[in-house]
Amino acid sequence: MDITGAFNAVLYFAAVIYTFAFVLYGVRAIRGPTTADIILAVDCLSFDMAAFMVILGIYFKSIMLASGAIILALWAFMLDIYYTKYVLYGEVEV
Amino acid sequence: MISEIIFITGSMAILIGAIYDLIAAIGLLRFPDFYMRTHAATVGTIGGATLPVFGAGLVALVYHPLGSQRFFMAGIAFTVGILILVIAPTGSHSIISAVYFGRIGKKPKLIVDQLEEDLPKRSDVAELVREHEELPAEEEEPKFTFRRV
Amino acid sequence: MKRDVFVAISFLMAFLLISYAITVKDVLGMAENPLRPLGGFYLRHAFAPSNLTSHSPEVVTAIVWNYRGFDTLFETFVFFLSIMGALSIFRLTEEQEKEVRSLESREPHRHMDLITRATTKLVVIMIVSISASIALHGHLTPGGGFQGGSAMAVAALLLFAAFSKFTLERKGLTLRHVITAYAFGLALILATAIAPVFLYDGRLLQINLLPGETGLLNLDVGEYIAVTFGFLMVFLVLGISEWIFKVILRGEIE
Amino acid sequence: MQELHLIILAIVVSFGFVFSYLAMKEHDLLKALALSSVQSTFFALGFYILAAPDIVLAYLAIAVGAYTALVILAISKTERYEVGE
Structure with a gap:
């Protein structure tokens, strides 16, 4: 079985769908009536981008590139927590 | 033989995950209010991110062009998957609590809302959370310190 | 509001035009020598066996x-x-x-x-x-x-x-x-x-x-x-x- | 396959551009912050496709992490809405 060709076909299909999904998330972030909608869109966007980065790292055959995915998956959490702390408790750090 | 089975399983996971992601994106765009959008968002994070990442890890295990780096790659993929599996529900939980208790946006029409009946007003939420958790007292000895300043 | 939309769209069009000209039409001539001499120096000497490493x-x-x-x-x-x-x-x-x-x-x-x-x-x-x-x-x-x-x-x-x-x-x-x-x-x-x-x-x-x-x-x-x-x-x-x-x-x- | 990368890069960077413009025009500062974080997420994917992992690491930690926290801290100490005009 031609493993590289098969993976390239899979990647081509996945990349098109992922890009379309990114565009739709972006449209929701533009239209979102409240800030919470935008932050929800950022959440989905960053997790899906982390997944996409891992898949692209396999395609580029480079482990150096894939380490950014861990960071991206971690940081989206922080935006949620800070937003909640600001909305519910007022002061952020105390 | 076994490597081909692993490769096909991983590829199927990636493809199904991509389709999940598209469904979640359409849902996030089309649903009318915030709480339904969070429903779509959970589909997007677990089905659209965790599943393809685990699939990519399986593919990386048997993808020969990567050489001996492929175990490192699979390790990164599984780490990202476990991280998303832990983080995404917590993030959704915290942001939904912010929207509910902070009364942001308009609420859908509900027949009965038991959470609202039980809980006090927005200004008391901080108070309530503080009461429910047992805080250490002020004069308690610190467990770990370098030196008293 | 209408003016904002015009400004935004014209900025976006200018941006896309410049990136199209640079990447596809190759205005700056980057495709002919992808590795410039300074980059070659860094790549050669970063892990050289002898001095300058x-x-x-x-x-x-x-x-x-x-x-x-x-x-x-x-x-x-x-x-x-x-x-x-x-x-x-x-x-x-x-x-x-x-x-x-x-x-x-x-x-x-x-x-x-x-x-x-x-x-x-x-x-x-x-x-x-x-x-x-x-x-x-x-x-x-x-x-x-x-x-x-x-x-x-x-x-x-x-x-x-x-x-x-x-x-x-x-x-x-x-x-x-x-x-x-x-x-x-x-x-x-x-x-x-x-x-x-x-x-x-x-x-x-x-x-x-x-x-x-x-x-x-x-x-x-x-x-x-x-x-x-x-x-x-x-x-x-x-x-x-x-x-x-x-x-x-x-x-x-x- | 090369064209697909370029198309993804173009889409991602134009979305980042649109979001930075929206964040500039917004009067609710918290909303502007959320829009700006969308922009930095898109740009991170752009840097990734351009094969610059160092910049991805630094840019993500600064633009999504520390910058967001600092601005929310500043908003919580001052005003949320921008007044004027």
């Missing part, structure tokens, strides 16, 4: 600390100056610090709910290990001191939000300790920069004279400590409540 297969770290070392050194000191500026704006005398401590003891601790706190504990451990791997392995894989340090600062920020500032201060992360650690990081960078002059009769920052990878590793560790505790210091100072500052500055003590 920084003992690093990671070319970016080699460029940042060896070929452009003065640049990075002065960036570190610009960061130092900005932190000193923040500290001197928010400085307090000893009596005022006592007042702040007595006022803060009356303030409620705003913990978040149980689920968030439990996950934050788990995630912070992961962030600490990942940032350490980025910084300490920075001379072999992408990353380095600044990246690892900023990742570590974000871990501290998560703790600030999910627990409170007072919890961390009770555990021993007070301003005095943080300043001590920051000074240690800066001292490590300076010592590594000056060491070739006294030990090997070289020039300033000529770290390829040091044995093996010691020079790059020391600089990365120093930058890691300095950036982590520098960010932490700023957030500790900014975390004092607004009303306490107002009381102190206006002199209205109840």
Whole structure:
């Protein structure tokens, strides 16, 4: 079985769908009536981008590139927590 | 033989995950209010991110062009998957609590809302959370310190 | 509103036109020589067997600390100056610090709910290990001191939000300790920069004279400590409540 | 396959451009912050496709992490809505 060709076909299909999904998330972030909608869109966007980065790292055959995915998956959490702390408790750090 | 089975399983996971992601994106765009959008968002994070990442890890295990780096790659993929599996529900939980208790946006029409009946007003939420958790007292000895300043 | 849309669309069109011209039409002529002579020099000498080497297969770290070392050194000191500026704006005398401590003891601790706190504990451990791997392995894989340090600062920020500032201060992360650690990081960078002059009769920052990878590793560790505790210091100072500052500055003590 | 990368890069960077413009025009500062974080997430994917992992690491930690926290801290100490005009 031609493993590289098969993976390239899979990647081509996945990349098109992922890009379309990114565009739709972006449209929701533009239209979102409240800030919470935008932050929800950022959440989905960053997790899906982390997944996409891992898949692209396999395609580029480079482990150096894939380490950014861990960071991206971690940081989206922080935006949620800070937003909640600001909305519910007022002061952020105390 | 076994490597081909692993490769096909991983590829199927990636493809199904991509389709999940598209469904979640359409849902996030089309649903009318915030709480339904969070429903779509959970589909997007677990089905659209965790599943393809685990699939990519399986593919990386048997993808020969990567050489001996492929175990490192699979390790990164599984780490990202476990991280998303832990983080995404917590993030959704915290942001939904912010929207509910902070009364942001308009609420859908509900027949009965038991959470609202039980809980006090927005200004008391901080108070309530503080009461429910047992805080250490002020004069308690610190467990770990370098030196008293 | 209509004018805004026109402005936005015209900006976007200009941007897309420029990127189309550069990438597809190749206006700047980048496609003919993809590797410029300076890039070739860096690639050849970053891990050369003989002299002119920084003992690093990671070319970016080699460029940042060896070929452009003065640049990075002065960036570190610009960061130092900005932190000193923040500290001197928010400085307090000893009596005022006592007042702040007595006022803060009356303030409620705003913990978040149980689920968030439990996950934050788990995630912070992961962030600490990942940032350490980025910084300490920075001379072999992408990353380095600044990246690892900023990742570590974000871990501290998560703790600030999910627990409170007072919890961390009770555990021993007070301003005095943080300043001590920051000074240690800066001292490590300076010592590594000056060491070739006294030990090997070289020039300033000529770290390829040091044995093996010691020079790059020391600089990365120093930058890691300095950036982590520098960010932490700023957030500790900014975390004092607004009303306490107002009381102190206006002199209205109840 | 090369064209697909370029198309993804173009889409991602134009979305980042649109979001930075929206964040500039917004009067609610918290909303502007959320829009700006969308922009930095898109740009992170752009840097990734351009094969610059160092910049991805530094840019993510600064633009999504520390910058967000600092601005929310500043908003919580001052005003949420921008007044004027």
